[in-house]
Amino acid sequence: MYENFFYQDKGLFLQSLHPAAILAYLCILLVLALLFSNPVYLVGLLLVLVLNISAAQGGEVWGIYLKIGLGFALPIIIINALLARGGETIIWAGPNIPVLGRLTISLEAICYSAAMSVRLFIVISIFCLYNLVVHPDRVLALLSRFASKTALILSLATRLFPSMVRQMANIQEAMMIRGVDFQTGNLKQKLKSHAVLINILLLSSLEDSLEIAEAMHARAFGSGPRSSYQRHVWRPRDSFCLGGAILAFGLAVCAQITGYSTFEFYPRLGCLLKNTMAVFNLVFIVVFLSVPAVLSWGWRRCPYFNAKI
Amino acid sequence: MCFWKKAVFPFLVVCIVALLLVISRINPQLFGQGWGLIALVIIVAAIILFYWRFEQRKASSREVAVVAVLGTIAAAGRIPFAVFPSIQPVTFIVIVSGYIFGPQAGFMAGSTAALVSNFFLGQGPWTPWQMLAWGLAGASAGLMGKYFPTAGKTCMTLFCVVWGYLFGWILNLWTWAGFINPLNWQSFVATCAASFWFDTFHAAGNAVFYLFFGPSFIKILRRYHRKLKVVFLPDANCAHFPHG
Known part of the structure; x- marks a missing residue:
């Protein structure tokens, strides 16, 4: 069971990336997952992760992670649905509980719970991807x-x-x-x-x-400043992946400031995609973040491409 | 001058966190719904500062090796007890280690146990929170050992019980800050209530471990702590011929 989670070298493209590049990419994914609350943007991030996890051949491990995530998602859904009082579309009004107050379930709270569950699965999937592609030693x-x-x-x-x-x-x-x-x-x-x-x-x-x-x-530990030898080479593939992630991050920050990627759950559900710019933003963010998965696909199929990156 | 040079890094870390907090006040939508991102940044900054403090001090090879071994024992202890829900000896081992070896060794052993065990049990969003929670358990036990070295069995058992609940509450913060709305004390109480039985099992397990094995563990660790304090006396020949 414990071998499942530990890094296994499969000679994959994502495993060949420079540790700094892949760590920065995963950090940006994590920041975006915590930044976005718009369900469509969150689904876009989940799509990117599904592509990357399939490129890392990690379907089985991902399944275990999703089961763990389900245990965390249940209390999130229940607490959000019962305690959020900002929603106007009340579906059920419950009793008055001494510490927690009056329990109500609104449509908006259910939608918020669903969006937060997707966010949770994204965050858990990012760590799953980390386990699959990053060797602890690197x-x-x-x-x-x-x-x-x-x-x-x-x-x-x-x-x-x-x-x-x-x-x-x-x-x-x-x-x-x-x-x-x-x-x-x-x-x-x-x-x-x-x-x-x-x-x-x-x-x-x-x-x-x-x-x-x-x-x-x-071996002279502590006798003086420690030298370190780095074997990792920065290659064009690292620049492409990191460049894509940085562009996606920049777009995400712009989208948050302008409000294209924000979504109002309370008091009433807002519009998922406010205008065409919001759609373009989403498409570009997903495309930029999919660079590693696309390169991985090309790396497996085209030897010339493989040699060049 | 040396003090200022050393103070630059923690000052920068604190400034970054403060800047993010100010930005979040000016434009709350920028960091998305909830406090998930800010909370993660604060936690990572706290861990970095603890590690930075450890890097600054001189540590002997014995100290480094013992801290690594204590962290590994605590991490490995998670495996045989995986069948018991929430009953794990990690908190107990980390507390005992911190109590004997001091706050910094306690923090390092706790955070190492969380990080290394998760390399094998699965890294997740809980990892930084576990690192901080177990690290703080070790560091606080170190302070306990420093200021109350004669704390008895009852006092230490209570300390272990308290950390059983505190650990759970610190871990609850990541779900509460990142995924729950509204962020008020009612929702935090509800989040803690959801994990109440797990935390209670954890606290009870800590108490049982300490009552049965605390004294014997402390005896063993104290013996090795004495072994760490090796003082190299000047060689008699070198003293006579300092330049020879």
Whole structure:
């Protein structure tokens, strides 16, 4: 189960992008998702993410993420629908609850809940895409330029995590051979047996940490300024993807300032697309953000194009 | 001069956050519906400032290795307890680590545990909030250890229970700020009520972990904390022949 979420190298176009380019692209997507509240614009962003996730061959993982998202979406829908009192089209008027006040459900609140659920799925999908296309080591290598100690701690922990999980399985096996049953008993007994496991892990891992420290000391850790070697090359594909994202961001800011991309939920539902400029804005934003997915498609099908970017 | 040089970065971060807040007051529509974007910026800025503070201080190789290992243990602890809803030893391990190793090590262990475990369990919009919440749990435990080093078992158990709820409330902020309208105390209470049982299980789990295993964990960590404090005495030969 845990292997599903960890980055898997599939030799994809999106995985070959420079970490700074893909991180900036994902950050812009996240900002736009939190910026827009217009349902049509949110659906446009979701479309871009569907294209990118299919380019990253991540349908299965996305399914798991959507199931997790459903758990978050339910309270959002219920709370928004019951507590928002700005809507004029009242569908149901409920009782007066002491702390929460009078519960009402309006058409506007239901639409707002639906829009916010779409926003939630977009935000979750962005992180799903991050998991699929960004290797943790590449981000940490980027971070090591600015924050070497933090990057080192995170790199060490990322390296130690799988080995510690294996070590934990070994300890569990040894304990089971000695007669400890992790499956039977009440909650207290189960907790106790699992926590003993963590206790043993703590002891052995702290011993290991001293060896790691000795190794770091032997490699001159802390003796002076740290050098860093970067293997990542900035290629035309990175410029295209980042350029597209920056253009989309610029258009989105203009659309927010002029009001083309805004949408009024309360007191009555406004117009989804106010004029032709709003439509053009949306189309251009979606096109600019789809650059990585389009390049990925071309990269797979045309060797010449592949060589050029 | 050195102080001013060091103060430039945090000053810039605070200025950026303040600027965004001012812009949001002038044109509320610019940042969209709700406080999702501003809240995310504030959280990321807070995490950056904590990491920046850690970068500024001198840390030995032993300190770095122990913090990494503590963060990994806390992260790995999420796996065997994944079958129990909301009962995870992460908060307990982070609190105990912070209590012994100090606020900064506590913050680093907590935030590392959140980030690294999510590399394997799935990164999500909850990651920065978990990093901050567990980091603050570790940092506050560090302050507790610094100012109340003789805090007893009851006091620390209560501290763990409080952090069970605080962790849930901090995590609720991301759904509340980004997806709920209107943003008032009633809607926040409703959001917290939706997660009440999860938070209660978390708090109860923390208390059980501390009551059963707190003292033994603290004993082990205290022993290793003493091992960190290595002082290199000047070599007798070098003292006699400083230039030789």
